[in-house]
Amino acid sequence: xxxxxxxxxxxxxxxxxxxxxxxxxxxxxxxxxxxxxxxxxxxxxxxxxxxxxxxxxxxxxxxxxxxxxxxxxxxxxxxxxxxxxxxxxxxxxxxxxxxxxxxxxxxxxxxxxxxxxxxxxxxxxxxxxxxxxxxxxxxxxxxxxxxxxxxxxxxxxxxxxxxxxxxxxxxxxxxxxxxxxxxxxxxxxxxxxxxxxxxxxxxxxxxxxxxxxxxxxxxxxxxxxxxxxxxxxxxxxxxxxxxxxxxxxxxxxxxxxxxxxxxxxxxxxxxxxxxxxxxx
Amino acid sequence: xxxxxxxxxxxxxxxxxxxxxxxxxxxxxxxxxxxxxxxxxxxxxxxxxxxxxxxxxxxxxxxxxxxxxxxxxxxxxxxxxxxxxxxxxxxxxxxxxxxxxxxxxxxxxxxxxxxxxxxxxxxxxxxxxxxxxxxxxxxxxxxxxxxxxxxxxxxxxxxxxxxxxxxxxxxxxxxxxxxxxxxxxxxxxxxxxxxxxxxxxxxxxxxxxxxxxxxxxxxxxxxxxxxxxxxxxxxxxxxxxxxxxxxxxxxxxxxxxxxxxxxxxxxxxxxxxxxxxxxxxxxxxxxxxxxxxxxxxxxxxxxxxxxxxxxxxxxxxxxxxxxxxxxxxxxxxxxxxxxxxxxxxxxxxxxxxxxxxxxxxxxxxxxxxxxxxxxxxxxxxxxxxxxxxxxxxxxxxxxxxxxxxxxxxxxxxxxxxxxxxxxxx
Numbered sequence: 001x002x003x004x005x006x007x008x009x010x011x012x013x014x015x016x017x018x019x020x021x022x023x024x025x026x027x028x029x030x031x032x033x034x035x036x037x038x039x040x041x042x043x044x045x046x047x048x049x050x051x052x053x054x055x056x057x058x059x060x061x062x063x064x065x066x067x068x069x070x071x072x073x074x075x076x077x078x079x080x081x082x083x084x085x086x087x088x089x090x091x092x093x094x095x096x097x098x099x100x101x102x103x104x105x106x107x108x109x110x111x112x113x114x115x116x117x118x119x120x121x122x123x124x125x126x127x128x129x130x131x132x133x134x135x136x137x138x139x140x141x142x143x144x145x146x147x148x149x150x151x152x153x154x155x156x157x158x159x160x161x162x163x164x165x166x167x168x169x170x171x172x173x174x175x176x177x178x179x180x181x182x183x184x185x186x187x188x189x190x191x192x193x194x195x196x197x198x199x200x201x202x203x204x205x206x207x208x209x210x211x212x213x214x215x216x217x218x219x220x221x222x223x224x225x226x227x228x229x230x231x232x233x234x235x236x237x238x239x240x241x242x243x244x245x246x247x248x249x250x251x252x253x254x255x256x257x258x259x260x261x262x263x264x265x266x267x268x269x270x271x272x273x274x275x276x277x278x279x280x
Numbered sequence: 281x282x283x284x285x286x287x288x289x290x291x292x293x294x295x296x297x298x299x300x301x302x303x304x305x306x307x308x309x310x311x312x313x314x315x316x317x318x319x320x321x322x323x324x325x326x327x328x329x330x331x332x333x334x335x336x337x338x339x340x341x342x343x344x345x346x347x348x349x350x351x352x353x354x355x356x357x358x359x360x361x362x363x364x365x366x367x368x369x370x371x372x373x374x375x376x377x378x379x380x381x382x383x384x385x386x387x388x389x390x391x392x393x394x395x396x397x398x399x400x401x402x403x404x405x406x407x408x409x410x411x412x413x414x415x416x417x418x419x420x421x422x423x424x425x426x427x428x429x430x431x432x433x434x435x436x437x438x439x440x441x442x443x444x445x446x447x448x449x450x451x452x453x454x455x456x457x458x459x460x461x462x463x464x465x466x467x468x469x470x471x472x473x474x475x476x477x478x479x480x481x482x483x484x485x486x487x488x489x490x491x492x493x494x495x496x497x498x499x500x501x502x503x504x505x506x507x508x509x510x511x512x513x514x515x516x517x518x519x520x521x522x523x524x525x526x527x528x529x530x531x532x533x534x535x536x537x538x539x540x541x542x543x544x545x546x547x548x549x550x551x552x553x554x555x556x557x558x559x560x561x562x563x564x565x566x567x568x569x570x571x572x573x574x575x576x577x578x579x580x581x582x583x584x585x586x587x588x589x590x591x592x593x594x595x596x597x598x599x600x601x602x603x604x605x606x607x608x609x610x611x612x613x614x615x616x617x618x619x620x621x622x623x624x625x626x627x628x629x630x631x632x633x634x635x636x637x638x639x640x641x642x643x644x645x646x647x648x649x650x651x652x653x654x655x656x657x658x659x660x661x662x663x664x665x666x667x668x669x670x671x672x673x674x675x676x677x678x679x680x681x682x683x684x685x686x687x688x689x690x691x692x693x694x695x696x697x698x699x700x701x702x703x704x705x
Contacts, residue, residue: 072428072455141309141420141567145590175585182580186427186573193571194423 003042007064010083014071017064018057018088022049027119027270028090029054032081034101034248035127035139035188036151037062037180039161044250047258052096052265057084059103061187068187074198077191078109094119094271098261100250101222102127102188105200112203120268122212122261123230125219125247130197134225140185140193144177153218153246161251204233211237212264214257216245238264282667283626284677285660286342286376287335287652288534288635291328291362292353294642295320296560301596306565307352308416315352325355327645329362333369334649338656342374342407344635346500347381348414349421353561353641360394367402368687374678375402378477378498378635379409383429384422387457388436389464392443396468403684404469407677409498410437411479412486415574416564427573430485432456444473475676477532482511483579487518490530496676498532500635502562505535505625506608512629528632528667529676535625536610536637539654543613549647551601554610556641558599566593615658622659626666633676 003021010016019038022029029052031045038056048054058065060080071077085091096119099107104126111118130136137150148158148165159166164177191198211234215227224241231237240260245253296315297303304312332343345362348354356362363377375398380391391410399406412433418424424432435454439462442450449463468474477496480486490497497515501508512531519526536554540546566587570580586592604610611621626634638655639648665671 068427138420140426140571141565143567143588143590143593145588146567171586174588175581178585178588179577179580182570182572182575183577184572189425189427189571189573193425193573194419 003045008084008087010080010087012070012080012083014060014067014080014083015065016057016084016087018055018084019045020053020055021045022053023051024053026051026053027265028052028093028095030081030085030090030095030097030107031056032097032099032103032107033059033062034103034125034250035185035192036101036147036162036248037184039248039251041161041251041254044254044257047254048098048261051262055088055090059106059187061183068183071187072190074109074191074200077106078113081106081110082114091117096120096122096265098122098124099126100124101247102191104128105191105196105198108200108204108207109198111209112200112206115206115208118209119270120212120265121207121209122214122264124214124257125216125222125249126213126226126230127192127196127222128198128200129226129229129233130195131225131229134223136196136222137220138194139221140189144174144181147177147181150221151247153216153244153248153252157248157252161248201233205235208235210264210268212260213237213239214249214260215239215241216247216249216252217241217243218245219247219249221247282632282671282673283528283664284341284374284633285663286344286374286532286633286635287332287338287340288344288346288376288378288637289328289332289639290346290348290353290637291324291355292557292561292639292641293355294324294556296352296556296642300560301563304563306568307561307563308348309350309420309565309568311350311352313350321355325362328355328639329365329369331639331645331648331652332362332366335652335656336366336370336373338653339660340373340636340652340656342376343370344376344378346378346409347411347417349417351416353557360398363398363406364401367398367405371403371684371686373405374407375405376407376477376635377409378407378479378500379411381413381418381422382410382436382440383424383432384413384418385436387459388439389443389457389459389462391436392440392464393466395440395474396444396464396466399468399470399474400466402680404474404680405678406468406470406474407477408474409477409479410440410495415571416568419571419574420568425573426571428456429574441473444468469681470679475678477676482514483576484514484518487515488522491519491522491524494524494530494675496530496532496633498534498633498635500534502534502536502558502609504604504608504610505533505621505629508533508629512631516630526630527670527673527675528626528630529670529673531629531631532633532635533625533629533631534635534637535622536640537618537622537651537655538610538612538638538640539615539618539651539659540612541614541654543617546612546614546617547601547605550612550640550643550651553643553647554604554612554640555599555601558604558609561641563596615654618655619659619662622663623666626663632667632670632673
């Protein structure tokens with residue numbers, strides 16, 4: 001897959017770096033990354049981009065996307081998601097939204113705002129709900145070495161993809177992680193602090209779309225009990241549990257995730273009247 | 281009288297167990313609250329408040345309280361409650377509330393009202409502190425979003441100052457506070473407002489905030505005057521760069537002090553209690569110190585991050601008395617020793633106001649009073665006149681009513697005579 005990186009500007013005036021790839025006539029898919037951003041492992045993207053036209057923007061405060069001061073609350077971020085689709089010319093093409101972690105919370109909010117404009121919704125270990133019996137760890141009070149343990153099932157994957165979070169991290173890697181993490185979670189804190197619940201549960205009734213939920217069985221950050229709650233709240237949802245994956249499922253079991261997504265998309269063909277490769 | 285001394289009590293909990301650091305993650309935020317005993321607390325509040333009143337009687341210029349939440353070394357989630365009692369039971373000293381974390385009051389007009397009440401009850405003796413607040417208090421205990429904390433603080437400040445200044449009701453359409461009718465009632469005695477102190481930790485943004493409004497910059501460090509030198513030098517460089525006068529009253533500093541007849545007696549009397557403070561009370565979990573979004577990226581780049589490593593979490597070296605004294609964290613000794621070092625503090629940091637911490641950790645009442653009295657009688661008189669050229673600079677000090685009302689005597693019996701007019705139809 002040829003991955004292209006471009007910087008777009010939304011109508012709000014935010015600069016956004018977007019990675020894209022896949023066949024020009026492929027079905028448009030927007031992938032929204034999780035709370036640690038896009039990590040250096042393209043396997044899931046490559047598998048998905050075999051058939052789909054995949055777009056993966058960096059959220060404000062992540063990577064090369066800036067202008068985080070423009071965004072204050074959930075509505076700002078949700079509209080930003082749609083503004084990105086407008087800037088990419090995808091908003092009238094019934095894009096499929098795939099959101100992981102923080103991005104899952106955002107994708108669900110976007111879909112609640114405009115349920116008839118989405119061609120499908122896939123939520124991978126999403127944040128956004130809160131269960132008193134299953135409190136989500138306070139990621140804002142975690143020390144660097146705890147991130148790897150909480151987010152990944154596999155310590156090796158943690159060390160490879162989030163260097164600086166391991167026990168014996170060298171001081172420079174530690175510093176890089178702390179600085180990037182301060183910027184990322186500083187921005188994401190507007191949606192996640194102190195409790196990652198912005199009352200999304202009140203709006204989920206609007207999602208009259210089949211939702212695919214995919215959950216890592218070893219997710220220690222948003223434990224699988226949350227999958228049950230999503231299933232209960234979503235009008236129509238299918239749950240796929242993936243063994244051998246923690247919260248960072250797309251980077252731990254990319255093939256299993258891609259397979260589940262492809263099966264879901266196969267059952268949901270692109271709507272008539274919206275050619276897969278139509279441009280607006 | 282140029283240099284001011286405020287007797288300050290953090291109000292620590294004195295019953296933290298010997299193995300506190302080994303068995304507990306943090307003294308702050310998630311401290312096990314079963315360690316708190318309200319019966320012990322009953323005696324303790326009165327002991328601490330009696331000490332503050334005693335400091336007024338000893339002639340300290342001010343008496344000081346502050347705000348912390350879920351904190352083993354601070355028993356004042358609401359310093360205003362303590363200050364209200366002090367306003368009644370004292371009649372001379374400034375009442376320094378350093379301060380109210382204004383972004384935490386919902387709405388912050390509450391601070392304008394309560395500070396006005398304190399200023400009126402005390403007859404114009406309030407010094408009003410507006411801290412941004414630590415991450416522990418502001419973010420982890422009170423749930424404010426780290427990246428928005430400073431913005432919310434700035435809005436709260438604007439609201440409070442307008443509420444004090446305006447003579448007509450006004451509408452306030454803020455990002456965090458929408459109030460259709462702002463109408464501060466009562467209003468403070470001191471005009472245009474009580475002296476305002478901003479506790480800071482060295483950021484240039486806070487230096488500039490103080491200089492923009494001519495507020496006092498207070499560095500409330502626990503690590504003493506030697507370690508504070510570079511931060512305060514940066515502050516004074518900024519003052520000069522901004523073209524402001526260099527009145528020492530623009531700045532205040534906090535210092536742990538312990539006075540005895542001799543240096544050896546000071547160690548014998550106080551070391552156990554001050555070590556309790558450093559080795560137990562300051563045991564704060566590293567994960568609570570800097571949530572993402574609280575500090576700017578540039579500030580983080582300038583910070584040492586070794587405390588974030590796992591091995592550091594198990595590394596709990598005990599500080600020693602000698603380290604504390606040599607490092608200036610503590611100014612302790614005979615009146616002459618303390619005088620010399622206090623003079624060095626005042627001169628090198630260029631400050632006109634010292635928040636003096638005479639009570640530390642689990643120090644008992646008699647030692648605290650002994651130390652405070654020796655300082656008031658044999659040290660303080662030699663330090664008041666260190667800034668003769670700024671002797672008449674009252675910009676950062678209280679302006680009480682000359683004719684202020686003192687509290688009446690305790691009522692022990694019903695007055696013998698009925699008031700005039702009683703019984704008339």
